[in-house]
Amino acid sequence: MIDFANLKESHKAHKEEIEEAVLRVCRNAQFIMGSEVESLEKELAEFVGGGYAVSCSSGSSALLLALMALGVKVGDEVITTPFTFIATAEMIALLGIKPVFVDISLEDYNLDCDLIEQAITPKTKAILAVSLYGQPPNLEKLEHICKERNLKLILDGAQSFGAEFLGRKDSTFGAIATTSFFPAKPLGCYGDGGAVFTQEESLAKKIASLRLHGEKSRYVHQFVG
Template sequence: MIPMVNLKAQYAEIKDEVEQGLAETIANCSFILGPNVHAFEQECADYLGVKHAIGVASGTDALHLALIAEGIGPGDEVITTAFTFIATAEAIRYVGAKPVFVDIDPKTFNISPEAIEQAITPNTKAVMPVHLFGQPADMARITAICAQHNLKLIEDCCQSFGASIGGRQTGAIGDAGGYSFFPSKNLGAYGDGGLVVTNSDAAAETIKMLRNHGSKVRYYHDIIGYNSRLDEMQAVILRAKLKRIDRYNGARRRAAHRYSELMADLPLTTPFEDGIGEHVYHQYTLLCDRRDEVMKALQENRIASAIYYPVPLHRQNVFKDECAGVSLPNTERVAATCLSLPICSELDDQTIEKIAGVIRGVLKG
């Protein structure tokens, strides 16, 4: 079976380093907000070019706590995309705000700056773009819109660790950024984990309290907080992978470009790179009108594939009543034809050629 992500092969390379680090952590009995968490936070801050990086329990929590720290709450509207994982909208709901879904660029699948401008109302307080599948959103235009309308800008970087725009990392451009370390991510843990980044001292202080039961000093609580701390053992694993993230992302880009070369003449649309930033291919997602046939052939050849995302958020049961009159044609068209193929830093040319060959057999057969 060819999986979507080959975590076993990746583990084989870092096994000794990870197991030594885990053994030392167990021997030292420092499990919560220990030395590896603090070291990882500093290493991330240095890599991402931000003042503060704060480890939390998940990418969802990262977005949630960032919204709270930036003052978003009940009655506020946050403009975002409907073509993303539900965590983006869940985090907005958690703080009592309303997610306002707008359409995407049909080529990049990222939120449309024009659609953002058209959706701004007196209740709009923030914009949350998603750097979907690892391709940076058009942050120059989005930043300008937010500045013009005095809106907070919170980046959903859960799929874009290591992606950059003009030498600046995603997450380092807005008021805050949230990352996920779900195992399949470009920088993935062996469980859940997340990170919030910001250049604001005040926001960082609030997030540190929020993740730790509203406390700066043990057993003294200034605000109602949460239990959302990055695990020390996950930090060991993430530190080992962070050293290699540029190589991992480079290998993903090479694999993606090879796919696109092999399928350039087929009746499908390969991923588009707009050149605004460097795509790190958390997913390799193409568009194909004969998606079901292709998926069936891949399955018959023991090759994994996935649809990210089959039902956009404005059509999900949890939002469909309030979004009854919302029409997002680009989002709906992409959701109906998108298909993601296996992609990871360990994917070799022979495997890529096999996958592309199966697809060619369907579309050219």
């Protein structure tokens, strides 16, 4: 039997580099945020081709931060796919937002762009699309729909970090893209983690604030985060 993800073998392949990085954190005792997190975020942004990257505790937290940063609230609707891990719809419901499910395409099992228009209502505020099996949905069509209907596009790219669509990393599409660093994901971490990507500086600053309880400066809080 072949393991889906052999984490022990992965560790052996990069053992010295990884263990030295862990020890470096222990030595400087910056266990929350700190220089290592700043370096990671800079490298993530550079890897996807620009914009801003804000790390967080999980892929689920990344989705939650994305929805909060865009101001989607109780009573609003977000279109998404029913064929995904529960966290996608769960984070929508957690905020009191109504998830509106649109069926998938049998060609790639991603959100069927041809069915989206009929699901849009005056309460629709965003489309939360999902990448599956390393493959992004049709991001060009999704961006066009969002532009035409004044909606925000969020990409749940937990399964496709590093993938490209039309020559661009998928993390650069939409208002916000998210990913997960769960150990079995394309880029896994030790424990759990996630990241939020955006091309807009104002959104990046808001996401970073929401991540730290809405903190504006030390003990000064501007949002419920």
